[in-house]
Amino acid sequence: MMLQPQILLLREGTDTSQGRGQILSNIGACTAIVECVKSTLGPRGMDKLIHVGDKATITNDGATIINLLDIVHPAAKSLADIATAQDNEIGDGTTSVVVLAGEFLKEARELLEDGMHPRVVIRGFREACQKAVGKIRDIEHKVNAADTKEFRELLINCAKTALNSKLVSSYKEFFAEMVVDAILKLDADLDKSMIGIKHVKGGSVTNSFLVDGVAFKKTFSYAGFEQQPKKFENPKIIMLNLELELKSEKENAEIRIENPEQYQSIVDAEWEIIYQKLDKIVQSGAQVVLSKLPIGDLATQYFADRQLFCAGRVPIEDLQRIAKASGGQILTTVSNVPAEALGSCAIFEEVQLGGERYNIFRGCPSSHSATIVLRGGSEQYIEEAERSLNDSIMIVKRALKNSNVVAGGGAIEMELSRFLRDYSRSISGKQQLVINLFAKALEVIPRTLAENAGFDAIEILNKLRQKHSVGGVEGRWFGVDIKNGGICNTFDNFIWEPSLVKINAISAATEAACLVLSVDETVKAPKNEQEVTAAEKALAARGRGRGRRF
The missing domain is CATH 1.10.560.10 (GroEL-like equatorial domain)
Structure with missing residues (x-):
């Protein structure tokens, strides 16, 4: 055989x-x-x-x-x-x-x-x-979208239904109104990224509130920051993707000198460059200076002496929301800043929320952004509340685009x-x-x-x-x-x-x-030689032959 x-x-x-x-x-x-x-x-x-x-x-x-x-x-x-x-x-x-x-x-x-x-x-x-x-x-x-009252009732009911099964279901009426108001502030694109959700530990969940604009937590600051004004009415806002620190010039260039006495002129030139940047920002008419990159201690004190507010290391998503809401642009240079590149808002202020301080921009001209500030006793509760609100926001967004319900x-x-x-x-x-x-x-x-x-x-x-x-x-x-x-x-x-x-x-x-x-078939191949060796040993231990018979 x-x-x-x-x-x-x-x-x-x-x-x-x-x-x-x-x-x-x-x-x-x-x-x-x-x-x-x-x-x-x-x-x-x-x-x-x-x-x-x-x-x-x-x-x-x-x-x-x-x-x-x-x-x-x-x-x-x-x-x-x-x-x-x-x-x-x-x-x-x-x-x-x-x-x-x-x-x-x-x-x-x-x-x-x-x-x-x-x-x-x-x-x-x-x-x-x-x-x-x-x-x-x-x-x-089918809900008649032309009937503003009926349509708003539809959105609120959809938001409450989405919150029914969530941790914050006991406060569904409170949050449903907040979610609908936030969605209705967006433009026709209904870009969800224009709704910010910020966590503030401490206080009751009912202390949560909606900001008609943008809010973000106070960023890292240098000496001189406390001397800056913390509230403006109708300020001009300049938004930068630019580092305003003295170290940036000396680290981004390589200079070779033959005479050590020339070093002082190089240092003076660096100071001159940073002062020129700061002076151009002041001349632009801006009262609030925001940057994605750091704003150093020299610039912080410079702005404080001239009664300007500044914040560096602003998260890019917050900076983009401020730019869109305030009608400004994010700039990479301060040379020849056009007036239309500056944003504006009705009120800017820095307020204390729980153990944190927040920078809040209210009454932005485009009004296409909103921020929900969530309060709660623990971070886990706030995180789950955010996931709940995310579901409700998405449901209202879909209902706004498609007003048919079941x-x-x-x-x-x-x-x-x-x-x-x-x-x-x-x-x-x-x-x-x-x-x-x-x-x-x-x-x-x-x-x-x-x-x-x-x-x-x-x-x-x-x-x-x-x-x-x-x-x-x-x-x-x-x-x-x-x-x-x-x-x-x-x-x-x-x-x-x-x-x-x-x-x-x-x-x-x-x-x-x-x-x-x-x-109807799953094939799992070994990833490396060690797995192959282990598989061979396992086969040998079971007394099975090598290979597969077909």
Whole structure:
């Protein structure tokens, strides 16, 4: 009997696994990630404490949790990708998209274990997703943007809904107004970077406030700073990307001299250069001098003697916001400074906030910037409050661009589930079963909301199914009533979400599930010779031959 030759196709130590078992293994890894974040969903969701190095983070934001988890499984990383994409594109719904993707995979597992081909499941999921998105667009509520009062109410309700599940939910009315006011100050581009969020430890969270302009923490200062005035009305502001220190000239040039007596003339020339720069700044008419680079002790005292305010090492993002808000430009030279390059504001002042001092620019002419100053008892609380406000800001931003909304609290998912169940009965073949399971998976959102609130999820789901089976406007907006432990018309209770959030969440979750289902083999190659040697020893220890037989 002849032995089959051994053919080595892959590098020694390469680990491969394939087939239906590999797909099920990938689904299991994704399910483990989902179970980690599932309990954070909803207004009564729990928080997670993640300890990385010396830093501990307390949060219930899905994207933050998944990014802080050091996920090594290649298939499970796809869930981290969709959470990050949802966070970047929409800003909210990161937990929902992960939970939905996990539930789609969980339902697909049953079909695969029964022998259905993954491509059949993928085709059915994509068809169901397309039908669900079409249904959302059919039933979404369109708000008249021309009605200023109604439109502002829409934005505030969307902001409060986004804050419902956050750490600052007890202050959602307070922060919702703040978020809407900040967004409405932006220009048509709605550039989120023009909204600054600053942390000030100490005081109550209700001491937080919105600055109509720009605020940043006092930068490092030299002697003479305290002699400068700390408040101006209608000042001219010059913004520089220029170092105003004596050392800059002598370090940026190489000079060779033959006579040591010439050294004094070089030193005098350096002083002359820096004084010329400072004199040109004063002649420009500016009263507030800001620079991305350091402003040294000589310049600080020079400005103080002439009743000017200066701040060096200003963070570039703050400097850019000041430039855009004040109507000025960031300059790299002080020669021939044009008047239009100077910015202005109604009031500039330096104020004490907690243990820090802040420079605040109010009443800027363009009014396309705002700063939210967050107060709180601990840095962890403030950081989580910032993540909460970030979600709310992104939701309001999307609602401002797309004024169509749907009801939250699991109402839209239950309506889509009912619609897809009815649609599945109108078709035949395996797709009927796949679409029906897709509809069942959508119920995970209201079920999880109820479970996280400590309610009887089965009873609530049965009531919701009965209400939505009626059809029409009367039943389509019923969702989970978190306050009273039953069901309610969440639309009438102003629990609104932009329809774009749900469309993006369902589409992204479906694509992630289809991606995992389409992978039937994983190949892991060793990175270096040490790993190859270790793999050879492991194979030898198990008594296996070298190479792979095909």
